[in-house]
Amino acid sequence: MGDKKIEINEYSSENLTSLYRLKNVIKQESGQTILSVPDLTLKEGEVYGIIGPSGAGKSTLVRILNGLSQPTSGEVYFLNKELFNKKNLRQLQKEMTLVFQKPHLFNTTVLENVAYGLKVRGYPSKKAFKIAENSLKEMGILELKKRKAASLSGGEAQRVALARAMAFKPRVLLLDEPTGNLDPGNIKLIENKVNSLYSQEHTTVIMVTHNMFQAKRIATRGMFIYQGKLIEEGPIDQIFSEPESNLTKQFVNGEMIF
Numbered sequence: 565m566g567d568k569k570i571e572i573n574e575y576s577s578e579n580l581t582s583l584y585r586l587k588n589v590i591k592q593e594s595g596q597t598i599l600s601v602p603d604l605t606l607k608e609g610e611v612y613g614i615i616g617p618s619g620a621g622k623s624t625l626v627r628i629l630n631g632l633s634q635p636t637s638g639e640v641y642f643l644n645k646e647l648f649n650k651k652n653l654r655q656l657q658k659e660m661t662l663v664f665q666k667p668h669l670f671n672t673t674v675l676e677n678v679a680y681g682l683k684v685r686g687y688p689s690k691k692a693f694k695i696a697e698n699s700l701k702e703m704g705i706l707e708l709k710k711r712k713a714a715s716l717s718g719g720e721a722q723r724v725a726l727a728r729a730m731a732f733k734p735r736v737l738l739l740d741e742p743t744g745n746l747d748p749g750n751i752k753l754i755e756n757k758v759n760s761l762y763s764q765e766h767t768t769v770i771m772v773t774h775n776m777f778q779a780k781r782i783a784t785r786g787m788f789i790y791q792g793k794l795i796e797e798g799p800i801d802q803i804f805s806e807p808e809s810n811l812t813k814q815f816v817n818g819e820m821i822f
C-alpha cells in the first residue's frame with residue numbers, strides 16, 4: 565500500500581489509555597456554543613450509543629470525532645495524537661469512517677462506490693475490487709454490484725454505505741442515525757452487523773441514535789447530550805437504570821418535554 569499504515573506496536577492496546585480523549589472542547593457557530601465537552605475519554609472495542617433530543621449536539625460531536633469539524637477551542641486526541649494537528653489529521657482519519665443517515669454515494673456503480681474507500685487508502689485497483697465484492701457479499705447485497713447508486717432504495721443505499729465503510733476494516737466506525745429512514749428488516753440487519761463487528765472484529769462503534777431501544781440493544785456504553793452539553797457517559801445499563809444526572813433520568817424515562 566502506498567500510505568504509511570499506523571504501526572500496531574506504536575499504539576498497542578497495552579500502551580493505549582484511550583482511543584479518544586477530549587479536553588475542554590467547545591464548538592461555536594454564529595457566536596453560539598453548540599457543543600461543550602469538558603472531559604471525555606472513549607475506549608477501544610466498545611459500542612457507544614449517543615442519545616439526546618434533536619439539536620442537542622450529537623452530530624456535532626461525531627463530526628469532531630471524525631476530524632470533519634474542528635472545535636473552536638480545546639484538545640482532541642486520537643490514539644494519543646492531536647487529531648486536528650495538520651501533520652496527523654489525514655493519516656488518523658484513515659483509521660475511521662463516518663456513515664450518515666442519508667448516505668453520500670457517488671454516481672457510479674455500487675461496486676465502484678465500495679472500492680473507492682480502499683483505493684484512496686492505497687489499495688491497488690484489483691485488490692480493492694476483490695475486497696469490495698467480499699464486503700457486499702457480507703452485507704448480503706452482492707447482486708447490486710453493477711447497479712448505479714442513484715437507482716437504489718434508501719435501505720439498499722444504506723447497506724452499500726455500510727459495506728463501503730466496513731470494507732477497509734476501520735478501527736472506528738462512526739454512525740450518525742444510520743437506521744433513521746429504514747424499515748424494521750433493514751434495521752435488524754444493520755444492528756446485527758454492528759454486533760458482529762463489535763464481537764468478532766473488535767471495531768469501536770460510535771453511533772448517534774434517536775431510538776433508545778436501539779441504544780439499549782446494541783451499545784455497551786452510552787452518552788447523553790442535552791442543549792450542547794455532554795451530561796454523562798457510562799455503561800449503557802447505568803445510563804438507563806441508574807443515571808448520575810437527573811436530566812438523563814428524565815430523558816430515558818420519556819419525561820423530558822422539548
Ligand SMILES: Nc1ncnc2c1ncn2[C@@H]1O[C@H](COP(=O)(O)OP(=O)(O)OP(=O)(O)O)[C@@H](O)[C@H]1O
Nearest residue numbers: 593594598616617618619620621622623624625772
Ligand atoms: N453550521 C451551523 N451554524 C449554526 N448552527 C449550527 C450549525 N451546525 C449546527 N448548528 C446548530 O447546533 C445545534 C446542534 O446541532 P446538531 O446537528 O449537532 O444536533 P443533533 O443533536 O445531531 O440534532 P438532530 O438529532 O436533530 O440531528 C443545533 O441547534 C443546530 O441548529
